[in-house]
Amino acid sequence: MIQRTLYDKLVDSHTVRKLDEAGNEVLLYIDRTVLNEYTSPQAFSGLREAGRKVFRPQAALGVVDHVNSTRPAIRKAQSLENRDRQISYFGENCRDFDIELFDLLHPNQGIEHVVMTELGLVLPGMVFAAGDSHTTTYGAFGSLGFGIGTSDIEHYLATQTLAYTRLRTMLITVNGPLSVGNTAKDIIMAVIRRIGADGATGFAIEFAGSTIRQLSMEGRMTICNMAVECGARGAIVAPDDRTFEYLSALPRSPSGSLWDTAVSNWQTLSSDPGAPFDKTVEIDAADIEPMVTWGTSPDQAIPVTQAIPALDSFQGAEERNHAERALAYMGLRPGMHMTSIRIDWAFIGSCTNARLEDLRSASSVLKGRKVADGVRAIVVPGSSEVSRQAEAEGIARIFMDAGFEWRQSGCSMCLAMNDDIVPAGERCASSTNRNFEGRQGFNSRTHLMSPAMVAAAAVCGHICDIRDMEPGSAY
Amino acid sequence: MHIEPFIRKSGIIAALPSANIDTDVIMPKTFLKGIDRSGLKKGVFHDFRFDADGSPRPGFVLNKAPWNKAEFLVTGANFGCGSSREHAVWGLRQIGISAIIAPSFAGIFYDNCAKNGLLAITLPADKTAALVETARKGKPVTIDLLARVITAPDFSFDFDIPERRRQMLLSGLDAIGATLEMRRDIEAFQARYLEERPWLAWSER
Numbered sequence A: 001m002i003q004r005t006l007y008d009k010l011v012d013s014h015t016v017r018k019l020d021e022a023g024n025e026v027l028l029y030i031d032r033t034v035l036n037e038y039t040s041p042q043a044f045s046g047l048r049e050a051g052r053k054v055f056r057p058q059a060a061l062g063v064v065d066h067v068n069s070t071r072p073a074i075r076k077a078q079s080l081e082n083r084d085r086q087i088s089y090f091g092e093n094c095r096d097f098d099i100e101l102f103d104l105l106h107p108n109q110g111i112e113h114v115v116m117t118e119l120g121l122v123l124p125g126m127v128f129a130a131g132d133s134h135t136t137t138y139g140a141f142g143s144l145g146f147g148i149g150t151s152d153i154e155h156y157l158a159t160q161t162l163a164y165t166r167l168r169t170m171l172i173t174v175n176g177p178l179s180v181g182n183t184a185k186d187i188i189m190a191v192i193r194r195i196g197a198d199g200a201t202g203f204a205i206e207f208a209g210s211t212i213r214q215l216s217m218e219g220r221m222t223i224c225n226m227a228v229e230c231g232a233r234g235a236i237v238a239p240d241d242r243t244f245e246y247l248s249a250l251p252r253s254p255s256g257s258l259w260d261t262a263v264s265n266w267q268t269l270s271s272d273p274g275a276p277f278d279k280t281v282e283i284d285a286a287d288i289e290p291m292v293t294w295g296t297s298p299d300q301a302i303p304v305t306q307a308i309p310a311l312d313s314f315q316g317a318e319e320r321n322h323a324e325r326a327l328a329y330m331g332l333r334p335g336m337h338m339t340s341i342r343i344d345w346a347f348i349g350s351c352t353n354a355r356l357e358d359l360r361s362a363s364s365v366l367k368g369r370k371v372a373d374g375v376r377a378i379v380v381p382g383s384s385e386v387s388r389q390a391e392a393e394g395i396a397r398i399f400m401d402a403g404f405e406w407r408q409s410g411c412s413m414c415l416a417m418n419d420d421i422v423p424a425g426e427r428c429a430s431s432t433n434r435n436f437e438g439r440q441g442f443n444s445r446t447h448l449m450s451p452a453m454v455a456a457a458a459v460c461g462h463i464c465d466i467r468d469m470e471p472g473s474a475y
Numbered sequence B: 001m002h003i004e005p006f007i008r009k010s011g012i013i014a015a016l017p018s019a020n021i022d023t024d025v026i027m028p029k030t031f032l033k034g035i036d037r038s039g040l041k042k043g044v045f046h047d048f049r050f051d052a053d054g055s056p057r058p059g060f061v062l063n064k065a066p067w068n069k070a071e072f073l074v075t076g077a078n079f080g081c082g083s084s085r086e087h088a089v090w091g092l093r094q095i096g097i098s099a100i101i102a103p104s105f106a107g108i109f110y111d112n113c114a115k116n117g118l119l120a121i122t123l124p125a126d127k128t129a130a131l132v133e134t135a136r137k138g139k140p141v142t143i144d145l146l147a148r149v150i151t152a153p154d155f156s157f158d159f160d161i162p163e164r165r166r167q168m169l170l171s172g173l174d175a176i177g178a179t180l181e182m183r184r185d186i187e188a189f190q191a192r193y194l195e196e197r198p199w200l201a202w203s204e205r
């Protein structure tokens, strides 16, 4: 028998039929999608113009998250008065096409990927395609998730399928215990630095190894989420007991005898021993240190203990130009120590790092401390549910006592499509996933890092090494 | 949606040789507030093309003749990485770009191109470098999708492109219409698939 990877199994089990002889291109059945207000409107307009129906409305969920304000008063007005065209058209589309909608006042509203995973709508063995690149998050559950554009959203809605080209496969193994101060965010940032921003373009990644196995589901989600920043369109962790235990507590997970049937199916979801991967990468967890970006691409990252590399250290003219340009944009110079860089903003949020575990880890740094003078600090929980839990646990209080603004859920300053914008020339320590030029606002400067590192930077007023801070005591 | 077929086109090629040009840069968020595909011309490379006060930056290639009339782009690797926003492709089409040549493209962007009649061609870096030179001289090139050849004044290159994608571009095919012809296959697959996995329907509303 041919040894197959988990990725191959997921694609094979969802192949309606081949579209070419080799089976490289297939008509792929998609289990489910999540829609947002900014990438879906033209897809619905397309359906309306062609007089087409949604193939399986119950396999879609609509969530408002990208453009809404996270300030309670503005948000309420935005919802009640439908002042935003994208939000009101989205509501109209979900109603007309009979799709479940979490609007701004819905108790389950939140960032789409956080909402999907906390409800139990993402189960092992499924295939997801959605109009957002971070759909890769769902791979943490042993499923295949990938981002698509608006034309493909329309294609999915009308047909429940996509014409799909098989990817090559990459196995990334991370082994060994993670040392104190390091998180899943640091692992994925180290991976991206190692293989480059296009290192996995054309690939689906499977993450394996003892370090990955020891991670919580939240940590695995962070890793799969950010795998798209090295180009992967699919990032998978085979499901295990930790996955099943996590799922068993979620509101829409199957229960009773269906649960048992499901688990026995899910237990078969792993790559066959010796299955061939097109590429393999091995990482020793002992080499990982807390990571920070210095440039405008997620692979322009270094351990926080280091200085910005000299221009001569870059291979080739193009890499060097890229670095030079990035440093000019960021207002930094080679040789500067990362810990000497002062910040104006601290942002904890996004589908990468705004789940309860992330807020817990940041709040443990903030307990008994204050945000430094001159730093504006904001925390935007990943979902309304995360927000409620954090309030119940007393975490919200810790953030507010430290001087953070406690907001309502949404994408917010991760892409700055709402009113949360880093002003030109100002610098933000951010728990998000993209440090692109202008990502957090025109001429804004972003440094990506883990939520705990953002909290530490907020307290210090400059980027600092989390390991230099005692947990929970005055700095 | 009607798509203009791409068979053979000639025109000026503009060079943007940096790697990892992302879709936030190609189409900044300020231009994503619409609910239709139109009106995106101004947004394309906005922060490269315009100063903070809105005046054009004379140094940016697409603001200078002859490249302000460019039909094609040659770019660095991993073009179109980042956000899935198809607005990036719509905008490029609206300013008249009909083909992009790069050592590699980000996956979502690459798929979005085909859906909008934008030909994305992958060529090895030494060949894109030669095209960057042609672009800098302001010389025109011809791209023939039927023959799969790019012809510049000093050289010509063959290129590969997946056959289904080529056919779609050549004919301006309606992808959804084509898939719906396989509707029976999809329905049969779905019935069997869901029957074998009864827990899936459970989690639906």
Ligand code: SF4
Pocket: A066, A111, A112, A113, A132, A134, A349, A350, A351, A352, A410, A411, A414, A415, A433
């Ligand atoms: S939080 Fe950021 S990365 Fe995640 S879906 Fe929203 S905008 Fe995209």
